[in-house]
Each structure stands twice: as structure tokens, then as C-alpha cells.
Amino acid sequence: MVLKKSRISIFIDMTPMVDVTFLLLTFFMLTTQFRPPQEAEVLLPFSHSAIKLPESDVMTISITKDNKFYIGFDSQILREKVFGAENKFRAGIEADKNTLGNLMIQARMYNPRLRTVIRGDKAAPYGPVEDVMNILQKVNITRFSLVTELEKSM
């Protein structure tokens, strides 16, 4: 008897809560950006730079710690054009010193607004990075960015 009585009385109107939850849900759904898949694991170095990584039109050159280069783009259309249809779902493809320049020129022909970023691994030697910078200079990309993680100290 007691139970039945108490049960009926707990009937809360959930509509406002549902409203709020839906609002939050739409907010998170719209703001979520899934971490773009990476072809290679890269541990970024830290810096105090506060410039954010651009979100679109990005050409990423990854340098892994075992001296491999990967070149990737954020748009699938561009990947399909540059890498061929079979590689369009891959985040990036491996390149070497000789092919990197051509791939960059090709990509910039399809999308001249492309911004170049270098994702170098912390432990990567400086040599390959220097090579990449030389290639960039050769193909006339004089503006590029180094991707880093924000360092909190100091």
C-alpha cells in the first residue's frame, strides 16, 4: 500500500530537462571534430606559440622518428586527386625526399589555398626536417608552420 502511494506521487515533468539535454546534445554534436586519422604516430614537441592550427585547407607533412615522411591532406577530394582513388581513405601516404616536392606542387595546383604544416616527431633527428624545409623552399612554399603542443609552464 505504502509503495503504491509513493510511486504515484513521483511523477516529475521531465520536459525542461529533456529540452536542456537536447540542447547540449546538439551543441556537442555540432562542435565535435573527430581527431583526424593519422597515418603515422607522431609525438609533437611543446612550444609557447599560441597560433591555432588552421582547420581546413591543410597539407600535413609528418616526419616520424624513424625518418619516414608522410604527406596528407584534410580533404578527401584532394586526397583522391593526388593519391588516386584507392588511397582516398588513407590520411596520408609515405613519400621520400624526391617525391615530396612533386606531390606538393601537384596538390597546390588543385588547391592554391593549401597551407603547409610540418608535424615532426619530438625524437626525430633534425636532418630530415632540414631536408623538408629545403624542399619547401625549392617548391616556393615560403610560409609554413610547425605543429606543436602548447606548453603550459612559464
Added chain:
Amino acid sequence: MAGASVAEPKSSAKKGKKQQKKKRIPVRIDMTPMVDVVMLLITFFMLTTVFNTPQTMEINIPPGESRVEVAETSLLTLRVVADGTIYWNLGIETPQIVPFNELRKLLVERLQANPKLITLVKVERESTYETMVNIMDELNLANITRFSLAPFQQFDRDIINRLQPK
């Protein structure tokens, strides 16, 4: 037209009151499962959201071959060897070791002494990328936004080697 639009809500409100009262009671759906699902989705999106997008350091390099003549006394050279040791020298002075945590102080001091200071960074190929990023970061923090990166050559190696025996 305006009159019609004003009049209408009144009549509908009168009508609605009667209808609403009747209707409201039976429409009581149990929303708990829906709320459960929505909460689940919220937690999922909250946890997968990445708020800290990576930062970038912008670099502009001069196009092609460009040469700038620099007075020797206003040239600060930083040489970084494979093990991460930093040597600095002004002009043609003999390079000295500077610990990384004192680098910023040194840079600020040098810049104050000579505002026209031009910094040249030479990083040995065997040294790590992190070292180079750290040094560039220090340069940026010391307000040196223009600096040159030059290849570390055999000639630089010789200079460093000559220092070692002492």
C-alpha cells in the same frame, strides 16, 4: 488584415483552453528511456570532443637564394650539436656553451646590448627536432622573430671540435 490577425489568437485561445485541458492529461509519455539515450549520447560527444587543438609556430622562409650582408659584430650564432649542447658566439669570437635554461636570458641581454642583432641558428643534422623547436620557441619568447636557419657545415664541426680539448 491587422484586425484579423489580432482577433484570431483570442478566439483560438478560448477554443484551445477547453481542448487543451482535455488533451493534456492523457498525453503523458514516459520520457525516461529517451532521456537515457540522450544522456548517453551527450556523454559520448562530451568525451570525444577535442578542445585542445594543436598549436603552430609559423615560419616564413626567404624564397630562393637571397643574401644579406651583415656586420660581423651584430651576428649572434647559435650552434647546436648532436647531443643538444648549445654554443653561442658573437661575430668571430670563440663559441661558448650556454645551458638551455639560460638561453633566453642571454638572448634578451644580447638583444638589449645591440638591437640590430641578427641571429643565426645552425643545428646539426643528428640533433633532434625537439631541440630545434625549443630553440625557436626561446627565440620567439625573447622577441627575436627574425632569425636565420643555416645548415651546420663541416666548418662548424671543426670549430666545435677545436674547442673540445680545452
